[in-house]
Amino acid sequence: MKIPFKGAVDCDLHLSAPRMSALLPYMDEYWSDQFSNRHIDRFAFTMSSDNPILPLQWRPDWKAGADEPGSELDRLRSRALDQFGSSIGIVNVIHGAIALYHGDMAAAILRAVNDWTADKVLSQESRLRGSILVSLQDPALAVAEIERLAGNPGFVQVLLPVIGELTIGRRIYWPVFEAASRAGLPICLHAGSLNRHAPTGVGWPSYYVEDYVSQSAGFEASLVSLLAEGVFQKFPDLTFVLAESGVTWMPSFQWRQDKMWLGVRTELPWIDRMPREIIRERVRLTLQPFDAPPDAAIVERLLDHLGSDEMLLFSTDYPHWHFDGDDVVPDGFPTDLLRKIAIDNPHATYGRLRQGGEATKSLEVTA
């Protein structure tokens, strides 16, 4: 079904990572020399798990022809923001530098990516907000990047791939969570893998389609890690947004964690209440993709299983191909829930959206 009102907050849409040549102006002399001398600047930094030629990475009617006028940003404006009547869109620029092993190099590129996002995206379109993309190869560098950009209200969250090198809740990453919490920024764990290790517990699958299917298991692993490691207790103001998770794995996951906690509580005495209560309070899920058959009755049941009207955040996942036409919402969603997920929940999740016009104004100043 369509979204029957204007003013939604689209919590996950995408622009391609900029070419390295576009990033060189944002780099210092050392790194721009390194990148040109080593020919690193001649290749795109695309994530393997974000391979742009795959059919689902571009909805066919959203894919620009070679001779199509206008920029990718122009198309995002008209096809995503205007078309769905969204008042705000949170754009996630995913750059392959997050998969580099060289932590200093990754940080140099990501600083440029984030500056480019501020300069070429956020200051060009007042409806858009951005995500601070960081590498966890050296958590101290991620902290520095969050602190560097925390003053820019155009950035509303910190962006990480859901499958990294270690399970995400590990204490080694806590300085990053602390920095995000201090800055009032949620952490967005977005579908994708660094491919540091097999993306399943049984080894490397053969096909891309298996990689995609296995992402929901990656979300399970990351969420149970955050829960078990006590991240929710340690950082009581930090929200985690799970983007492109598929959503419907969540009820079964909550049932499992609730039951297990009753038996294993003493290993994790910092978990002080039913896991589902913690999850419902602290975890948010973007709407698309939504793993369910096109059956309103089943979707209604799944929403009841989810057990909370506060967890979902409206998203189109533009330009990825999850739905056709304007039917961005699965049939079976009641209208009052739609208003919550499209407007109330995003504003509750992203503190910086509540600053409203202020943010836009400061953005213009920054630009």
Add this chain to the structure above:
Amino acid sequence: MIRHIVAKTAEIPAGTHRIVDVSGRQVGVFNVNGEFFALLNRCPHGGAELCKGAVTALVQPSGVGQYAVSRKGEFLRCPWHGWEFEIRSGQSYCDPARIKARKIDVAVERGEELVKGPYVAESYDVTVEDDYVVLSL
């Protein structure tokens, strides 16, 4: 409801418990720091013989990475799924409102009162100079 004399208090010293048979029902009788409590020997979750589980302390809710115990001997851990029950109330520690082990009323009576009856003495010859654990079931 019938009152059953199941033990002399001296037979269940503080920090110990015993499982008694009362008209075909198994009941765990616990002496927690001098106070007596009794629970039906069946876990309300999965049917295990609950009172055969370990008597433990409370692992306190804590900060991350901190481990501390208190209230030694006041909790019972089910021998199957490890669910924790407070012996005093029978309540599940994790989900007290919803999950309770069946509590049995227990009293300590002086032998001189008990000899007046009417009680089911099971196999006990009641003497006036001893104290007895009495279950109402």
Add this chain to the structure above:
Amino acid sequence: MNQQLVDPLRPEDKRAAASIVDCDVHITARSAVDLYPWLPARWREHVETIGAHVRSGVYNQEPHPRMMARGMRADAYPEEGGPAGCSLPLLQRQHLDPNGIQFGMLIALGRGIFEERNQAFAAALSTAINNWQLEKWVDPEPRLMPAIIVPQEDAEVAVAEIERCAADTRFKQILISPKSLEPLGRKRYWPIYAAAERAGLPLAFHPAAIGGGHFSSGAGSPTYYLEEHNTFGTITQAVLTSLIFEGVFERFPGLKVVAVEGGFTWAPMLGWRMDKYWSRLRAEVPHVTRPPSEYLRSHIWFTTQPMEETRKQAHLRDVIDWLGWDRLMFSSDYPHWDFDDPRYAFKMPLSDEERRKVFHANAKVLYGLP
């Protein structure tokens, strides 16, 4: 819902306790010495001088230590000593007799065949355990139905063992660890599936403690047991995904798979998820001719334990309705710590027909039991 889960004073539900097929009963040898009658001298000597060689940093202990009694019911250790699951009289007294188990499907874990890196040793252990199961357990207790243990990373040897054992019709399935070296849909494992199909035996996937060297979560190595336990589900998902997308069920249309102890409430979601991505990426897997959920629906069975305990009974009922009542089979996981007693496993009322299917009919049809 504010209610007692089990009414301790209610008469036990006798309907549950009749002719049950328990699809996950564990037995184990007291020690490797128990297997000596079936191990050649060369391998008895190996046990004494070399021993097990597994993909774990800690020897003879799980790197994610279990919570209860090394993952066992604390009351299931024999009084005379030895690990839980090593005593037939205790199994009979504690489970088979009081719980009305008509047939118990044996899952013999504990001697490290799944984990053993020395493939020749794994092969010798497999043969020994298969013989030991028959002579020490099945001969004296015909309610027990063994599974063929195979050294799964050496498909050629595994096939020979399947063919040797399948001649004895008491073997009802083939046990495979889902924690393999490579995803189980890969071609190196296909000879095993061909042999299973020829023998008409289902494959049972049961999680093992140590795997093929991959981080169990797929997203890094878990720290805590809570996390490690969650991987039983996600690993089972990964194996089913691999079998389907590698085209195993296209190639072996008679193959049947039982996902033991991997959970089941995620299965409808997995089907929808696979269908969605398959519809976008069919060009990559042209050999997968049907929507993946159809293979899931027609080739996979699930066992119940550890039973999902949803807050609302209707939620569990929804999930089983979507999964199919003909696909779910009761299991207790005796003598493991998260054992489900058949009388209390379901926290919701079942119709007689649902009860019949889950507690025995589905398993009897699948395994050809009387």
